[in-house]
Amino acid sequence: MNYSNIFYVLASVLFILGIKKLSHPKTARDGNFIAASGMLIAILATLLSYGKIDLQMILVGMIIGSVIGATFALKVEMTQMPQMVAIFNGFGGSASALVAAAEFLKTGDISAFTMGTIVVSIFVGTLTFTGSFIAFGKLQGFISGQPIVFPGQQVINALFALGLLMLGFYLVQEPNEMNFFYGVIIISAVLGITLTIPIGGADMPVVISLLNSYSGIAAAATGFVLMNNGLIISGALVGASGLILTNIMCKGMNRSLANVIFGAVGLEQESSQGDSGKQVSIKSYSTEEAAMIFDAADKIIVVPGYGLAVAQAQHAIREVAEFLESKGKQVLYAIHPVAGRMPGHMNVLLAEANIPYEQLKDLDEVNPEFEDCDVALVLGANDVVNPAARHDTSSPIYGMPILDVDKSRTVIINKRTMNTGFAGIQNELFGFDNSIMVFGDAKDMLQQLLKDLKEL
């Protein structure tokens, strides 16, 4: 009857093919283009097959949206990518919720099944919307990155959730009761906020991945409202993608999802710092002395942490690495799953500095490489190289997979100060016999190091 469904199937196939091509950096750009063509087909098919639409109004809306979207896409800094994805998740979620709300307001008989899907769509979409804006605020620094907690928070959240369930249930029974409808929207919006504010800045990668998944689930739920296969398939793909990334992030921190959402980790930073108390004696070297160690090395593994990106030192490290390679040395980069502020973030930051992707190794790939590595250069990373995660059962990061830098012959660690990492604990690695500290801003240190290397 409605031939647009054929085009939705085609669009879904193109989305799947597009994501398949994301399995390699060589084909990834084509993949993105294929997925975008799928979207274009879906939009055109919809515009052409629904007769009663206000084409002029839709075009105006699409032009406004395109200009805003394109501006974001062209202006955003790579370090701000998590914020941008967060805010886009919010737009996606709210679009789904708005469509479901529009369907609800359309008068006529609504079956219990459709009403149920409308409630789910409005709930997930609205929660994604408010949650994403809180996540955006935290990442951008508008809201404190510290977990915001108050007594009885979990109880209040539980009461909200219970209230929402009841309102949703009544709304399915009595679809004409507008107050139930408004109630569902308000509670969903509040829940999005109260569930996100207690989560610390360091756990934002998990939250963004989760909100990404929610935006997909909201789209799928809207697909059920409209009985539209295109929305259901695409929403399911995005939902699955977000969940997989959430899982990877949780594993990277050895935390359960429940612990991330309800644990408020990062709050007792100062007290745990005091508890650890163990003072480590360190060796501090100048860049000149460090240059001599690099000169004698054959294999060097760089461990970039977020501090590197904060110092905008990606280009400086590439210059150092290129110089070392010109001397016949091998340089690799070890990327921990939670090195950046979102999944794969560090890889993008390094790619932006023209570092070839073949040199970027993930945790499982790179850990055996440290055995015969001469120098591991740790730049602004801390918790992800803390050996306490392997043996100290009392450590808050115990069990977290780490990069085994301590297995290299020499570990050179650059930090601005002796401050602790996100987990708020002192790193015993700094006191190891094969560890050397070089203090200073990452960018300045690397530029000085390059100068010293050239003078050798």
Next chain:
Amino acid sequence: MDINIITVFILAIFVGIEIITKVPPTLHTPLMSGSNAISGIAVVGAIISTTIDGGVGTYLGLVAVIFATINVVGGFMVTDRMLKMFKRK
């Protein structure tokens, strides 16, 4: 209630898990922004919801069209911008 549509949903989740686990960690950020753009498929729903004649629903539909288009256009464009940067030696 239509069992076919639920079948489609469940199978799509399995396909999603199958293809997404093959995306290497290096490309996880573009995967996220790209899948973000795909969730902008809500624009299709938004267009359909403007078919209602007049009333609040139409305006909700219009706002939904704007939001979803931001998602689609911004998502695909920024993904392309990132993927362009991934170079070989």
